[in-house]
Amino acid sequence: xxxxxxxxxxxxxxxxxxxxxxxxxxxxxxxxxxxxxxxxxxxxxxxxxxxxxxxxxxxxxxxxxxxxxxxxxxxxxxxxxxxxxxxxxxxxxxxxxxxxxxxxxxxxxxxxxxxxxxxxxxxxxxxxxxxxxxxxxxxxxxxxxxxxxxxxxxxxxxxxxxxxxxxxxxxxxxxxxxxxxxxxxxxxxxxxxxxxxxxxxxxxxxxxxxxxxxxxxxxxxxxxxxxxxxxxxxxxxxxxxxxxxxxxxxxxxxxxxxxxxxxxxxxxxxxxxxxxxxxxxxxxxxxxxxxxxxxxxxxxxxxxxxxxxxxxxxxxxxxxxxxxxxxxxxxxxxxxxxxxxxxxxxxxxxxxxxxxxxxxxxxxxxxxxxxxxxxxxxxxxxxxxx
Amino acid sequence: xxxxxxxxxxxxxxxxxxxxxxxxxxxxxxxxxxxxxxxxxxxxxxxxxxxxxxxxxxxxxxxxxxxxxxxxxxxxxxxxxxxxxxxxxxxxxxxxxxxxxxxxxxxxxxxxxxxxxxxxxxxxxxxxxxxxxxxxxxxxxxxxxxxxxxxxxxxxxxxxxxxxxxxxxxxxxxxxxxxxxxxxxxxxxxxxxxxxxxxxxxxxxxxxxxxxxxxxxxxxxxxxxxxxxxxxxxxxxxxxxxxxxxxxxxxxxxxxxxxxxxxxxxxxxx
Numbered sequence: 001x002x003x004x005x006x007x008x009x010x011x012x013x014x015x016x017x018x019x020x021x022x023x024x025x026x027x028x029x030x031x032x033x034x035x036x037x038x039x040x041x042x043x044x045x046x047x048x049x050x051x052x053x054x055x056x057x058x059x060x061x062x063x064x065x066x067x068x069x070x071x072x073x074x075x076x077x078x079x080x081x082x083x084x085x086x087x088x089x090x091x092x093x094x095x096x097x098x099x100x101x102x103x104x105x106x107x108x109x110x111x112x113x114x115x116x117x118x119x120x121x122x123x124x125x126x127x128x129x130x131x132x133x134x135x136x137x138x139x140x141x142x143x144x145x146x147x148x149x150x151x152x153x154x155x156x157x158x159x160x161x162x163x164x165x166x167x168x169x170x171x172x173x174x175x176x177x178x179x180x181x182x183x184x185x186x187x188x189x190x191x192x193x194x195x196x197x198x199x200x201x202x203x204x205x206x207x208x209x210x211x212x213x214x215x216x217x218x219x220x221x222x223x224x225x226x227x228x229x230x231x232x233x234x235x236x237x238x239x240x241x242x243x244x245x246x247x248x249x250x251x252x253x254x255x256x257x258x259x260x261x262x263x264x265x266x267x268x269x270x271x272x273x274x275x276x277x278x279x280x281x282x283x284x285x286x287x288x289x290x291x292x293x294x295x296x297x298x299x300x301x302x303x304x305x306x307x308x309x310x311x312x313x314x315x316x317x318x319x320x321x322x323x324x325x326x327x328x329x330x331x332x333x334x335x336x337x338x339x340x341x342x343x344x345x346x347x348x349x350x351x352x353x354x355x356x357x358x359x360x361x362x363x364x365x366x367x368x369x370x371x372x373x374x375x376x377x378x379x380x381x382x383x384x385x386x
Numbered sequence: 387x388x389x390x391x392x393x394x395x396x397x398x399x400x401x402x403x404x405x406x407x408x409x410x411x412x413x414x415x416x417x418x419x420x421x422x423x424x425x426x427x428x429x430x431x432x433x434x435x436x437x438x439x440x441x442x443x444x445x446x447x448x449x450x451x452x453x454x455x456x457x458x459x460x461x462x463x464x465x466x467x468x469x470x471x472x473x474x475x476x477x478x479x480x481x482x483x484x485x486x487x488x489x490x491x492x493x494x495x496x497x498x499x500x501x502x503x504x505x506x507x508x509x510x511x512x513x514x515x516x517x518x519x520x521x522x523x524x525x526x527x528x529x530x531x532x533x534x535x536x537x538x539x540x541x542x543x544x545x546x547x548x549x550x551x552x553x554x555x556x557x558x559x560x561x562x563x564x565x566x567x568x569x570x571x572x573x574x575x576x577x578x579x580x581x582x583x584x585x586x587x588x589x590x591x592x593x594x595x596x597x598x599x600x601x602x603x604x605x606x607x608x609x610x611x612x613x614x615x616x617x618x619x620x621x622x623x624x625x626x627x628x629x630x631x632x633x634x635x636x637x638x639x640x641x642x643x644x645x646x647x648x649x650x651x652x653x654x655x656x
Contacts, residue, residue, distance in 0.1 A: 076513040084642030087579035097450035158512035164454040232429040244461025251609040255465035
């Protein structure tokens with residue numbers, strides 16, 4: 001209240017000073033906020049490898065998918081990819097870009113002969129199984145990638161968008177430690193935990209060679225890339241659909257499953273689309289879930305809902321539209337959105353119930369005669385707690 | 387989010403990373419940011435935002451490794467069936483007095499034969515949609531032709547080895563856009579090659595002299611009429627194409643085609 005006597009000039013000066021102070025304070029605090037965010041990002045990227053169990057599930061399911069594609073097309077491989085399909089012109093004038101890029105050209109060339117396409121399929125089968133179980137994963141991924149991308153580029157008549165997605169995902173997976181969990185490699189690492197050797201030997205034994213911060217950084221950046229890729233795929237898929245009348249009026253899912261190509265189970269298609277409101281829910285729900293997928297992933301509660309909804313969506317596509325391997329690759333990649341905490345909780349619960357069952361069985365057995373060589377009595381593996 | 391053993395001492399994380407780590411973080415982080423931004427632009431519906439990337443850089447970065455398109459079943463999902471039917475002129479094989487007799491066969495729906503591989507099959511092979519794909523490719527190019535050109539392709543072209551070239555010349559004379567003709571002729575070639583394989587498989591390589599294919603697309607019963615037992619499917623759109631000579635693409639194995647095709651051909655497909 002003593003300011004009442006001051007001149008207008010000094011008031012102005014004081015006002016300007018206060019303004020300046022608050023600007024400086026704001027600048028300081030926003031700078032601090034930016035620094036805090038940057039530090040948080042740095043900590044997230046360097047702190048630990050994220051989504052390790054999720055990526056293990058991705059690896060396992062992608063392996064199953066590749067094995068499944070090979071087995072599904074095994075008896076018709078020469079008809080679809082080999083010399084039986086030369087009429088498509090795809091052998092002589094391949095339309096895929098990859099058919100012109102080394103080493104994928106080799107796979108394309110191999111398709112010309114019966115032995116060659118058989119070798120490609122068997123190679124894919126072997127690499128797919130090894131990838132699935134995580135056996136020398138980093139090494140196996142190289143021939144697997146060449147064979148898979150090459151195989152898909154043989155005949156573009158039978159390609160679909162999930163083929164693009166698996167290729168793109170593999171490019172990111174190369175930078176991840178996808179076999180750190182639930183793999184033969186992980187067992188190997190534990191087995192050789194206390195042994196020494198040169199870098200090559202250590203690599204062969206799946207021991208840590210490169211500095212931890214470096215592999216962790218690449219791993220986490222690749223996880224970010226995969227997460228963004230999936231979010232973009234779902235959201236754009238929803239946006240593209242939202243412009244179409246059948247998606248707006250809630251009838252779109254009816255049409256494809258009543259065509260011969262995508263309605264592989266006509267009786268189920270009739271059943272699934274008999275009740276109009278269900279068709280509308282599936283149609284509008286698809287658009288809404290797809291568009292909102294990135295935002296649903298931000299919060300634990302909505303994430304559970306979003307992932308269950310999208311799982312149902314993929315199971316529906318896999319069964320009703322005859323696209324099981326397309327669906328499985330999408331499900332495989334969605335697994336990275338489930339936190340490591342959740343995966344470990346899940347496995348712990350499974351193990352507990354398994355041990356309980358085993359114990360009750362043992363108790364039951366011991367009433368009769370003692371089971372001296374119970375194969376189930378081996379100590380439970382403790383791989384998840386390293 | 388690794389599980390850290392409870393025994394590990396709770397050492398506060400060293401906030402000071404080495405300079406190398408920080409530089410690596412900045413470089414890889416910036417590259418990742420660019421990749422994500424480029425993916426965003428490429429995957430999302432095209433907008434003016436794409437113009438912030440200079441020149442052709444976006445496409446050069448994305449293609450071929452990150453090539454993808456997610457307008458699947460959008461804006462409208464597929465609502466019709468493509469079919470590829472084949473018939474042939476076959477000789478009776480028995481030369482009576484040195485003279486063979488020729489007759490046209492019934493139509494065989496090759497697409498139905500292939501699609502039977504996926505019907506009620508949890509794990510359908512990709513082979514099931516080969517001719518459906520060829521049918522849609524030919525029909526889409528046929529639709530690009532003008533009415534005069536459509537009349538031309540309805541005629542028979544089979545004499546000699548150069549019938550496809552003669553058809554191309556005739557089509558070129560009737561239209562101004564030569565690229566449309568090239569695209570159509572390409573699909574004629576592959577369609578004839580497919581029809582030849584189907585005919586060889588069913589009627590035998592030594593008997594077939596000409597083939598004809600009928601490519602069509604027919605929409606399904608509309609949603610609103612799905613419970614109407616008398617509902618009719620809309621009329622099929624048919625590419626009217628005449629008799630054609632035989633084409634065998636280089637490297638084609640007739641046996642590898644025949645073995646699979648006949649395994650699913652019950653002898654009386656439509």
